[in-house]
Amino acid sequence: xxxxxxxxxxxxxxxxxxxxxGEALLDARARQLxxxxxxEFRRRWAAGEYxxxxxxxxxxxxxxxxxxxxxxx
Amino acid sequence: xxxxxxRAAARRRAAQVHRVLSLVxxxxxxWQATSDPGGAWLELPGERRIGTSGRPIALSVQETLSPSxxxxxxxxxxxxxxxxxxxxxIFAYHRHPPRLDRMHLHVGSGAGQLIAAxxxxxxxxxxxxxxDIIEVLVEDFGVRPLRADxxxxxxxx
Numbered sequence: 768x769x770x771x772x773x774x775x776x777x778x779x780x781x782x783x784x785x786x787x788x789g790e791a792l793l794d795a796r797a798r799q800l801x802x803x804x805x806x807e808f809r810r811r812w813a814a815g816e817y818x819x820x821x822x823x824x825x826x827x828x829x830x831x832x833x834x835x836x837x838x839x840x
Numbered sequence: 841x842x843x844x845x846x847r848a849a850a851r852r853r854a855a856q857v858h859r860v861l862s863l864v865x866x867x868x869x870x871w872q873a874t875s876d877p878g879g880a881w882l883e884l885p886g887e888r889r890i891g892t893s894g895r896p897i898a899l900s901v902q903e904t905l906s907p908s909x910x911x912x913x914x915x916x917x918x919x920x921x922x923x924x925x926x927x928x929x930i931f932a933y934h935r936h937p938p939r940l941d942r943m944h945l946h947v948g949s950g951a952g953q954l955i956a957a958x959x960x961x962x963x964x965x966x967x968x969x970x971x972d973i974i975e976v977l978v979e980d981f982g983v984r985p986l987r988a989d990x991x992x993x994x995x996x997x
Contacts, residue, residue: 781854781855781858781868781870781871782868782869782870782871783851783854783870783871783872784870784871784872785872786872786873789872789873789881792872819939821936821939822934822936827902827918827936830904830916830936831881831883831902831903831904831916831918832872832881833879833881833904834872834873834879834880834881834904834905834906835879835880835904835906835907836879837906837915837916838879838904838915838938839938
C-alpha cells in the first residue's frame with residue numbers, strides 16, 4: 768500500500784516527457800480526436816482556425832499539449 | 841529563459857502540483873517542457889477517483905504553462921470535477937486565452953446529484969489555483985485528504 772510519506776518524496780510519481788515524446792503524444796492525440804496530424808493542428812491553431820472553439824473538448828485536449836505555442840503572439 | 845532553465849522551472853512546477861495532488865490522489869502527474877516558443881504542459885492523466893465521505897467524485901487537471909520572470913506560470917487550465925459513477929461533469933474551472941483570459945466556472949449536469957453540497961460550498965472565484973480547488977473539495981465535498989497536515993502542505997510556497 769502506498770503511504771502519504773512515499774507520495775510526497777521529491778519528484779516521485781512525476782513522469783517527465785522529452786520534447787520528442789511530447790510531440791509524439793500531441794500527434795497521437797490530434798489524430799485520435801481530430802483526424803489530423805500534430806504538425807497540422809499546430810499550423811491551424813497558429814493560423815487562428817480554432818478561434819472560438821477552445822471549449823470544444825477535443826480541441827482543448829490537443830491544444831493544451833502545445834505548451835507555450837498555445838499562446839499565439 | 842533557455843531550455844535548461846525552462847526544464848528546471850517545469851520540474852519545480854510539477855513537484856509543487858504533485859505535492860498538492862498527493863493530498864487527495866496517488867496518481868502520477870506528467871509534464872513536458874517544449875523548446876519553441878517556450879512553455880510546458882502538465883496533467884493528471886484521465887479522471888482519477890478521489891475518496892469522499894459521500895458520493896464518489898473524480899478530478900482531472902490539465903495546465904499549460906509559460907515562462908515568466910524565471911518561473912512557469914499557468915496561463916491556460918482545466919480543473920474538472922465529475923461524478924465518478926455517472927461520468928457527468930459537476931463543475932469545472934477553465935481558462936483559455938485569448939478569448940477568455942480569466943478563470944471561469946462551468947456548472948455541469950452532474951451538479952444535480954450534489955446540489956446540496958454546491959449550495960453550501962464556497963466556490964472560489966477570481967484567480968483560482970489548483971490548491972484552491974483541492975481546498976474546496978476537502979472542506980465542502982467530503983474528500984478525505986491522505987495527510988493530516990494537508991492545509992500546511994497546500995499553502996507551502
